[in-house]
Amino acid sequence: MFLGKVIGAISLNIPTNQYASTNYHQAFKTTKEMKQLTTFFSLAYLISWLTWLPLYIQILPDNSFRYLHALGGLGPLIAAVICTFIFDGKPALKKLAVSTFATSRIFLLLLALVSPFLLNAIAATINYFQKGHWDDLSLIGLSKEFPDFNFIEFFIYNLVFFGFGEEVGWRGFALPRLQKPFKALNASLILSLFWAIWHWPLFLYRPGYMSMDILGALGWIFSLLTGSILLTWLFNTSRGSILVCAVFHSAMDVAFTSDYLDKNIVGLVGMLVTLWGIVTLLIFKPLNLSSSEKVTSVDAG
DSSP states (O other): OHHHHHHHHHGGGSOOSHHHHHHHIIIIITOHHHHHHHHHHHHHHHHHHHHHHHHHTTOSOTTTTHHHHHHHTTHHHHHHHHHHHHHHHHHHHHHHHHHHHOOSOHHHHHHHHHHHHHHHHHHHHHHHHHHSSOOOGGGTTOOSSSTTOOHHHHHHHHIIIIIIHHHHHIIIIIHHHHHTTSOHHHHHHHHHHHHHHHTTTHHHHOHHHHTOOHHHHHHHHHHHHHHHHHHHHHHHHTTSOHHHHHHHHHHHHHHHHOTTSOHHHHHHHHHHHHHHHHHHHHHHHHHHSSSSOOOSSOOOO
């Protein structure tokens, strides 16, 4: 019911002509996509939140089971695999797997990998003119939580547990189903809400989340909205490549959340990402957020 109310509220600007109405009723009034999405989100939440439970009820000592947080990141992936198999069978599961590990859009894959670090370099340059000194960008990709990881190891860690762990679910399973009745922008906004809800236990045990004030939390929510728009653009432009989205998600995590970054640089990167999202929306328009048609089923990318 909650999912239905949210979707109904965000869909107010969907055209009300006969064909749009027919599409809407076919997709949701028959409860097909509604059932699939409700099952997926519920299962993703259940898997992740139960995995994180020992962390946010604080029954483990500090720094114990540091990989437990990462394992919770696999919740959306596991939920997507289960739901795809239940609702669409083995052929759809094979398509999901192919899209997860392959893409024919090599340029987009390179863009997804490089662009977050390019934004970091631009932000560092702006920071230099503001403060008069350069920050050590070689520290990007280093984490106090995993001091034994180098840049590549930290990137792979993020790619496995949060790139693939999240994007197989959010973009691989949920987004195509949301884009069937909705504009790509509306689908992105709906997905952002449920993506944000998935994170709520992190505010109970992750230092970076626990230290946020109201303005910080609002900024974080806005960053999810912007990130969702960019990920939808990448997903639709790559013709449904989860790999491209997973690489971008991971690169953003590494570039945006490195513990050693100057906070001013982090803020500047956030501003640049927001501008990128706005420009993307203005150029590619809300309907498809892409120069091609929005993707409503996963293929090989």
